[in-house]
Amino acid sequence: MNDGENKYLEVLIPRGLIGSGNAVFGTPITVEGLCSLRIGWREGLITSLETIPKESASSLKLLLPRLVEPHAHLDKAFTWREVPNLKGRYQEAFEANLQEHKNRTPHLVYERAQRALKLALKNGIRAVRSHVDSFGTSSELTWEALLTLQDEWHSLIELQLVALVPLEFWTSKQGHSLATRLAKSGGLMGGVLNPPMDREGSRSSLMHMLKLANELGCGIDLHIDESETQPAEGLNLLIEVLDQSETNIPITCSHASSMGLLPLNKIRRLADRLAQHSVNVIALPLTNFWLLGREARRTPVQRPLAPIFHLQRAGVTVAVGGDNVQDPWFPAGGFDPISLMALSMPLAQLAPWDRLGLAPFTTSASALMDLEWDGTIQIGSPVDFVLLEASSWSEALSTPPLRTIIANGEWIDEK
Template sequence: MRNVGPTPFATTGPVASQPATAGRAGLHLAGLRLAGRDRHWDIAVEDGRIAGLSPSAEKGGGFVMPLLADIHTHLDKTFTASRMPERATSLFHAIEMMKADAAGWDEADLRRRAGQALSRAYRHGTALMRSHLDWYGAEPPTAWHVLRELAGEWQGRVRLQLASLTPLDLFADIGEAVAREVKAARAVLGAFIYRNDDLASKLGHVFDLAERHDLELDFHVDEGLDTDARGIDAIVAETARRGLAGRVLCGHGCALSMRDPGEVGDLLRHAAEAGVGLTVLPGCNSYLQDAGTGRTPRLRGLAPMHEARAAGMKVMIGSDNVRDGFFPYGDYDLCDMFRGAALLGHLQPDAWLDAISETPANWMGSSLRVSEGGPADFIWLDADDLTDAISRPRAARAVWRDGRILADHHQGEQT
C-alpha cells in the first residue's frame, strides 16, 4: 500500500481517478483528523472496506467525516424557483405559488428535477434522504409514483425514504386511502399542522391511522410565528399517551421561538420523555419567516435547538426546500446547510455534526459511522478540522463510496 497525501483527493482533474483504482488494491490514508475522535489517524482501505483504523504519527492528511443523512426534503417541488412569478413573502404565499406550478407537473418534469436533486445530494456526500410529497386527494399524486421509481433506481447510492404530506383537515376524507398507499410503499405518514380547529380530534385520527397501519409519523408543525400555534404540544401529548417513542418526528417548530422560554422548556422535556424527535430547518425557515418587502426581517423562526437537545430530544438538521417557491437557494449540500446552521444557531460544530449524519441515519434505521471493518464510505476535506472546513467552504472535498472517490460533482448528472 502507498501513502496518499492531501493533493490526490481533489475532486476534479485527472488525478482524481488514481486513488479510486488504488483503493481496490489497497490504499493507506495517513495523518487524518476524524470527526468525533482526538489525535490523528491512519485509514487502510482494501476491497471497498476500512481494513484498518489506527493512531498516526503523521499530521496534515485532512479531515474525515461520515456520509450524510438528509431527513427533511421536498423533491417534488425542487428546482422550480425560476418558474415562480415573484419572491414569496410568507409561508402561505409560497404554498399558493407552488400549488399553481404543480398544476403543470408531469412525470418527465418531476423525474428530471428530482433526479437532478438526487445526483447533487449523492455527489455532495448524502447517503440517506427522506422526501415529503404533497398529497391532497384520495389517489396518490404523480410525484409519488415517480419518486417510488427513483427510489429503486438510486438504491445503493442514496437510500430514499418517502413521506406523504397532507393538510390535517383533509385526513377525515382521504386519510385511510393515503395510509394504505403509504403502508404499501413502506413509507412515512405525514401531516401539515398549523392552528387547526378541533386539533386534538383530528390529530387523534392521524395517530389511529398510524397505529392501524404500523406507520411512523413525520409532522410539519407550527411553521409560523404565532404564539397560539401549539400543534407540537398536542403531538407530544398524543405520542406519550400511545407510547410511540422513536416513531414521531416534528419538523419546523418555528412558533416555539416566540413562546415563553419556561413553558417551552417544560414542553421539550415532555417531548424527550415521549421520544419525539425534532428536525430544524435553518435555511428555509430563516429565509421565509418574518419575510416581507422593503424591510429587514427581525424574527428568524429557528426552533430552540440547544434547549431541545439539552432536554434529551433527538435533534436533526435538514435541507428542507431547495430552489423552489419556499427557498430559492441551495444545492442539496448538507455541509453547506450545516455551515449555515452553525452560524444561525451558534452551534459548536464538533458537538452537532451528528445532527446531519448519525442521528437522522439512526432515525431512519441505519448507521453512517466510520469504523474499522465497515464500508469505506466517508467524506474527506482538505481541512485541519471541522471548524476549519466550515470556515473555508471552498476547501477541496472528496466523497468516498465503497473505497472509491466519486467523480466530479456534475459529471454524468441527470438533467
Template sequence: MHIINARLRNQEGLHELHLENGLISNIARQTEAPTLGPDDLDAGGNLVVPPFVEPHIHLDATLTAGEPRWNMSGTLFEGIECWGERKVTITEEDTKTRAKKTIQTLAAHGIQHVRTHVDVTDPQLTALKAMLEVREESRHLVDMQIVAFPQEGIESYRNGRELMEEAIRMGADVVGGIPHFEYTRDQGVSSVKFLMDLAERTGCLVDVHCDETDDPHSRFLEVLAEEARSRDMGSRVTASHTTAMGSYDNAYCAKLFRLLGHSGISFVSCPTESIHLQGRFDNFPKRRGVTRVNELLEAGMNVCFGQDSIVDPWYPLGNGNILRVLEAGLHICHMLGYRNLQSALDLVTDNSAKAMALGERYGLERGRPANLLILSADSDYEVIRSQGLPLYSVRGGKVLMKRQMPVVEFFGEQP
C-alpha cells in the same frame, strides 16, 4: 481499498481504514508510515467522516421557483398557493427529471442519505409514483426515504386520509403531517392522532411538519410528543421545523421540554428556509423564525439541520451544499461558541442519521457499510470556517465522487 493518514473526529492521531467487500473491515491507529497502494486513498491528515445526511428536503418541488409565478410575499402560505398552481401541471417525467438533477447536486456535496417529503394531496399521486421510481433508480448515489406528506392537510383536503393510506401502501417509508395548516385546531389534533395510528399500524417512521409558524398559540408539538411517548414510538418520530417554539414564552417551554425529553423524539430545523419564511408578519423587531436548536441540544435532545428546499416556491436559492446551511444555522441560532463549533458536524451527520433511524447502516465502525467522505480540513471548526467541500465520496467501498480543488494564481508583485 485502504485509506491512510485519516483524521477521525474526537480521536487523537492518524488512522488507517480498511475497506473490503463494501464494508469497513478495520480501523486502526497508524503507528508507522503506511505504503499507498494503487487503489488506496491518502486523506492527507484531513477528516474522514460518514456521509453527510439530508434529513428534510422536498425533491418533488425542486427547481420550480417562478413556475407559474414567484412567491412575492416570501411567506409559507403563498408558497403553498404557488405550489398548488404548479402541481396541476406536473408529470411523472417532469418530477423525475428535476429530482434526479437535484440528487446529483446533493451527491456532489457528499450527501448519501436523503429523506424527501413528497406531496400526496393529489388524487393521482403523480409525484409519489415518480419519486418511488427515482428512489430505485438513484440507489447508486443515495439511500432515500420517502415521506407521505399531505401538503394541503389530512383533514382539510378531500379524501386526505385515504390518500395517506394509499401512499403508504404504494411504498412510502414515512408518515408525514402538517397539523398547523389544517382549518381548525381540532382538525390538527385529529390529524396527528390519525397519522400516528397509521405509522403504528404499518411500522413506518414519522416526520411531521409541526408548528411551522410564528404563532405562539400553535402547539401541536405537545400533541405529537405525547402521542409518541404514550405509544413508546419516540425513536421513530421526528418533528420538523417547530418554529413556533421560537415564539413560545419560557414558562410554557419549561413545561414542554419535560415532555419532549420523555418522548424521545428528534427534531429537524431548516434554518435558512425558516429565517426566510418566518417573521413576515412582524414589523420590528423581527423574529428569526427558528426553533430553539441550542436549547434542545443542551437539554439532551436529538436535533439536526436540513436544507428543505432548492429553488422552489418556498425558497428561491439553494445549491445542495449542506455545509452552507450548517454555517448559516450556527449563526442564526447563536451557536458560534467553542463547544458548538467543536461538534458542529453532528448536526449534518450523526444526529441526522439518528433522526432517520439509520442504525447500523451508518457510521465509521467495523462491519458497517464502507460509505464515507474525505473532507478538505482536519477539524469540525476548520471545515465550517473554510466551507471546504468533500474531496472524496466513497460509497460501497468504491470512489463515487472526486473533487479537484480550485487553483488560484496571483500575478504581478506580491506582498
C-alpha cells in the same frame, strides 16, 4: 492508496465520530478536535484505524461519513424560475406551489428529483428524506416518478418518502389506502399542523392519524409550528394527543420553529415532554429565517427556530435539514450539507467541533431516519465517506470545499 487488496487513507476525522470501541490513544488532535488517523479497508468495510505522527497533520484532509439530508422536497426543487415568490412570504409560497401543480408531469418531477439526487451525491449525501405533495390531481404521477428514482438510486442514496397532505386527509378512505401503500413501501405519513388551526378538528385528525399509523407500523413526520404566532400550539396539541394514545412508531416534528419563541421555562418543560414521548425534531434554519417573521419585521433575536440546544439537553434527537431548494419556499440552496453546516453555524450557533453541534448533521440525523449505519467510524463500519479539500473545519466552512466521494469502498465519479 492501495496495498494489494487493502486500501487506506491518512486523514483527519472529528473525534466525536470515532466509534467508542476504537482505541486511538496517543492520536494527535487538532484544536478543533480532528484526529490524525490512517484508515484501512477491504471489500467496503473498515479493517484498521491507526494513529499517525503529528508532523503529517497539517497536510491531511478532513474526512466525514457521507452526510444525511433529513428534510427535503424533491418534487418541487428547482421550480423557482417557473413560479418565483419574490415577496418571500409563506402564503405566497403556498399559492405559487399550487400554481406549479397545474403544470406537473411525471417527466418534470423525475427530472428535477434526478437533478437533486445528482447534486446530493456529488456533495456527499447518502440518504435523503423527502416530503412529497400528495394532494390534488398530480399526486399519483409525482409518486410514480419518485418511486422509480428511489429504486434507481438505492445503491448510492437511500431515499425516504413522506406523503405530505392536509391532516384530515388521513381520516378519509383515500387516506387509509395511501397509508397502507406507504406502510408496505417503507414510506411515512406526513401533514401540516400550523396555526391558525381549528383545535378540535386538528385534535381529532391527529388522533385518527396516530391510530392508523400505529396499526400499520408507519412512521410519521409532521410540518409543525412553522409559524411566528401562537408559539408551540401544534406541539402542545400533539403532546395532548400522545398522552391519550398508545403508540410505538417513530414520530418526527419538522420545523417546531415557534417553540423557540416561548419563555425559557416553557421551552424546558415542552422539551422534556417531547423527550418522554420519544418525539424527534428536525430544525430547518434556512427556510425559517427566510419565510417567517416578515409581517412584524422581527429582529433576529425574535426569529422562530426550534431551540436545538434545549431539545438536545432534554434528550430529544435533533437533526438539521436544508428543506426547500430553489423553489417558491426558498430561492437558494443546492443539496450541499457542508454549506448547510456553514450557514447553520451563525443561525443556530452550531459548532461542528462540539459533539452536539455536529450530531444534527451526522449521527442524530442517521438515528432519526433509522438508517442502518449511524455514521460513526470504527472497525467494521462501511467505507462511505466524503473527503474534503480542507485541513480544518474553518477552511471547510469558509468556501464550499471541493470533495471526493467514496461509497461502498470505491471512489465515485459523477453519475
